[in-house]
Amino acid sequence: MTDKADHSRRNFLYVAAGGLGAVAAGATAVPFVGSMFPAADTLAASKTEYDVSTVVEGQLVVIQWQGKPVFVVNRTADMLNRVKGHDDLLKDPMSQAIDAVQAEWMDTDEKRIYRAIKPEILIVVASCTHLGCIPLFKPTSGREDWGDSVPENWAGGWHCPCHGSFYDLSARVVNGSPAPQNLHVMPYKYKTDSVVLIG
């Protein structure tokens, strides 16, 4: 029987049947893997509205957007002053490293430095770009309030408790931090003078 077998025909049938089986198995995997991606109701909750006028001067508020923490800071004139003058200590002073640290509205140097549509209202994703912890807000300068947890020339900003990354008051990462990037900005726009739509 084996002598008379048409092997090219047999191989073709093997490959055709096996190939179809593989396609079917692959197609079957689609709904299962697909089911693990965010569901429709999760995607529907991807936009958040927030009234920034509820944040008083100098205050930091942590809100949620897509289940992630977001910082909203109302910076005082003093805090805005302390954003400047230490560009040499920053990894990415103009927020140009990757897409996630910049936005379309950053069309002037001023906006790239303050990283905000309205300079006083800073809105950034509150996850340290190292491994995702929420950095601690340490807004005053020097070591008076913070002891040696911050460097001597501390200009105010954030300190991540997990692995010691530092960010300045525009959430730009300081040299020597394990975090690779500035805190990320997310898409947002002002719906009215004080209500922002995040997402």
Place this chain on the structure above:
Amino acid sequence: MIEKMMNTRLFHWVDERTQLGSIIKSQLTEYPVPKNFNYMWNFGSLALLVLVLQIVTGIFLVMYYKPSAELTYGGYTVAFDSVERIMRDINFGWLIRYMHAVGASAFFVVVYMHIGRGLYYGSYKGPRELLWIIGVVILLIMQGAAFFGYLLPWGQMSFWGATVITNLFGALPVIGEYLQQLLRGGFAVGDPTLNRFFSLHYLFPLLLAAIVGGHIHALHVVHSNNPEGIDIDQEKETIPFHPYYTVKDALGVGVFLLGYCYFVFFNPEAWGYFIEVDNFVPANNLQTPAHIAPVWYLTPWYTILRTFENKLIGVLMMGGSLAILFVLPFLDRSKVRSARYRPVFRQMVILFFVSVVVLGYCGHSAPSATLKIVGAIATSVYFGFFLLLPFVHKFEKTKPLPEGI
């Protein structure tokens, strides 16, 4: 194909450490199978396929299902809402849930065919008694898993089905009340019941997977029966499992999947047989649905329960109707296996199959005076089969068995 794979260096590396090669040979490429199987022998592999489908779809459903009877703002419960979320919001959630729900019924279709084949061709008889007994254990665990699973959507039929079945245990003397509380975790079916049923619904398939392994192992020790029911020459009258029966099983899988996909995609409720209409209504512990019946695969035993007016006797007879399957190999004393050569047994076993179908029909219908009589007759036939079996060989004239296959 398989020979090529077994010649690779990687395979040799694995083989030296696991003897995978000799396992493949003894269990697949050189495992001897009677050459005369008919299509009734396809249902074992189909049952294995459905078990895998149920486990895989179940694992994915658990990623979104929440076993809690707590009320939500919508006025339903966490469990009911999570099932609706699977149906509406989860990507392909409807597909995976329908695969699981239809799969439950499909599992019983193929397993009942598998058991029917074993009965008709005498596969339960020596030397395969233990193989049969392991199979009965599998059936009981399947029924348990199906029952636990049916509570999870927390619909009306879930709730009242669980109430009725847990009440059965309450009929037992002395321990009944405690057993009932143990099952329910309270004085009525409620949140604790849902949580433990969910836990057990996850446990039972693990048991199934292990015991199915034992079932297959036992099969491969005593080897398959065949339609003629005779002992065969393991050299001359067999062909290797692979490729001959893997191909035949693959054909069976193709045919099965056509039917399975029809129900999954076009008729998942199967006119109320697979998913009962009342289960689309959230559980309400203050109102019983107008007509309550278990899903079709449990209805034969439900009829046996209903037939007896004494609650305790009904419960015992229902348990007995399943338990008697364990001793079937020892009730049948005939030396001939296959019903092909046993004219009396053949009539009996066909009548038995009819009685199971009639019992199933009665259990699914609303109780009535006529159906009660029909159910009682079918119950008598069901038990009559087992009562008559030990005596059949005394008067049955079996036909001459063939020399070989």
